Amino acid sequence: MKNFCIxxxxxxxMGACKSDPMSNLNPLSLLPHGIPITIMAPDSAKVRTxxxxxxxxxxxxxxxGYDLQIFASDATSxxxxxxxxxxxxxxKNNPYFSKIVDESDSNGFIYETKLDSxxxxxxxxxxxxxxxxEYIFQNALxxxxxxxxxxxxxxxxxxxxx
Numbered sequence: 001m002k003n004f005c006i007x008x009x010x011x012x013x014m015g016a017c018k019s020d021p022m023s024n025l026n027p028l029s030l031l032p033h034g035i036p037i038t039i040m041a042p043d044s045a046k047v048r049t050x051x052x053x054x055x056x057x058x059x060x061x062x063x064x065g066y067d068l069q070i071f072a073s074d075a076t077s078x079x080x081x082x083x084x085x086x087x088x089x090x091x092k093n094n095p096y097f098s099k100i101v102d103e104s105d106s107n108g109f110i111y112e113t114k115l116d117s118x119x120x121x122x123x124x125x126x127x128x129x130x131x132x133x134e135y136i137f138q139n140a141l142x143x144x145x146x147x148x149x150x151x152x153x154x155x156x157x158x159x160x161x162x
Contacts, residue, residue, distance in 0.1 A: 024064065025156055033058055035072055037128070037135065040156035042066050059140065065149035067140035068157065075134040080107040083127045083134065091125065101147065105158070108137075110150055122150040126157055 025040035033049045034056060042062030050057040055073035060066070077083055084107050091097055091111050101122065102110040108126030115121070121144035126137040137157040139145050145153075 022152065022155055025066075025152075028060070030058065030060075030070070035070065035135065036130065039068075039137075041068070061140070065145055066153060066156075067143055067145075068153055069138050069140050070157075071136045071138075073134055075129050075132050077134075078129055080127045080129050083129070083136075084108055084125070087125045087127065087136070091123070102151075108154065108158070110147075110154055112147075119144070121145055122147045124150050124154045126154060128159060 022040065024042060026043055027038050028041040028045055028047075029038045030036075030047070031038075033047055035058060039060070041060055042064065045060050045062035045066065048059045048061075050059075055071050058070040058072065060068040060070070088100070088103070088109055088111075091109075092100075094113065096113040096115055098112040098114040098120070100109055100111050105126070107128065108124065110122060110124045113121050113123065123139045123145065124137075128135040128137070139150060139153060
């Protein structure tokens with residue numbers, strides 16, 4: 001009976017200590033890349049910046065399905081909810097769009113796409129406006145992502161409330 005109790009306690013502790021995907025992420029300042037924002041990213045993350053004249057395209061790629069893209073440009077509006085709504089409209093026009101999975105934040109959302117009945121992928125878009133600059137965070141355009149990977153990236157770029 002004593003051994004059974006020990007095994008039961010160990011199993012309960014193991015269940016309680018499930019790995020939080022955010023625990024593998026650390027603060028990463030994007031200031032050296034021209035963006036005054038800090039996000040959470042894997043230690044292995046590599047940052048690549050392309051200046052496309054009208055906007056900057058910053059890619060942050062790490063391990064475990066972390067593949068993030070940020071577009072920085074002059075703000076089109078100071079109303080982040082309006083910008084997010086416009087982005088949502090663009091996503092819904094994708095022929096493979098399936099449904100909005102989470103729209104609990106006014107400045108972002110998570111969505112599902114289906115290529116066919118066997119191929120489901122997830123994506124997200126999140127907007128921040130700082131001064132006269134607009135930052136659109138999203139998953140990388142190439143690749144398929146699980147809902148867990150997308151939720152991890154989404155949480156990693158959300159502005160932390162103070």
